[in-house]
Amino acid sequence: MEKIYIVAGGPERLLPDLQEANNEEITWVGVDRGVIYLAERHLPMAEAIGDFDSITAMEREELQSRHRGLKIFPSDKDKTDTELAVDWAISRKPGLIRIYGATGGRLDHFFANIYLLMKQFESSIPMELEDSCNFIKLLPPGQHVIKEDDTYPYISFVPVASNVEGLTLEGFKYPLENRHIPFGSTLCISNELIHHTGTVSFAGGILMMIRSRDETK
Structure with a gap:
């Protein structure tokens, strides 16, 4: 396609x-x-x-x-x-x-x-x-599988336009379970996968995923 x-x-x-x-x-x-x-x-x-x-x-x-x-x-x-x-x-x-x-x-x-x-x-x-240095996409509510990518080792999640409800991060260095993430929060900045894949799931809101690398690398 x-x-x-x-x-x-x-x-x-x-x-x-x-x-x-x-x-x-x-x-x-x-x-x-x-x-x-x-x-x-x-x-x-x-x-x-x-x-x-x-x-x-x-x-x-x-x-x-x-x-x-x-x-x-x-x-x-x-x-x-x-x-x-x-x-x-x-x-x-x-x-x-x-x-x-x-x-x-x-x-x-x-x-x-x-x-x-x-x-x-x-x-x-x-x-x-x-x-x-960055790859950005928006995630709707639900479960998303995130694959390891050496090009962009750092992964951040930022609420877009509203709060994010029930955020769970599995397979990450800094896991979360069913957390309320208010709009404007920096809680989920600069995380990393600890396995080949991780999962992101949440019940409400829109989440911006930013995969990044250092500019010097």
Whole structure:
């Protein structure tokens, strides 16, 4: 099934190796300066979306000559460029949507991009956000199996928008059993698996899982 990877225009230094992520199942979408990032890596774009206010006139002219399907939106609009790209991706009904280039730089855009992941609950399409040091996804109530991943050894859980009820962590260095986690709590920051897999279960709320590694590694 098709997977859609969106590359937004966040700081380039925070991008992971996009070439490594590429395969025949991937449909690439460039957003604003993310179009430049994809072009420089010779990755094919199905769509190029944005107001392109973060690139020079010369870069924009070159992009238009290379990519006839460039979708240019006005700067004054009701949705961010990244949300426009996510909505386009949802319309394709893929098996997965992953967003790169959505962290670092302006905090307002970063928080907006985190909350774009909420669209997975309306669309029933899994969504993820990844940069060079972090992997983020939102978990609905229920039980989730978390597999060991040496790339991201640290695992944090953060309530999103509301409290999380009945959180149980098994197979982790710091286990929990049926705990109420209030919105804004830092209790579940920086945990680690102690087995090859662990389980996360909770009865209510939405949990953001952040898998991380140290930037120096």
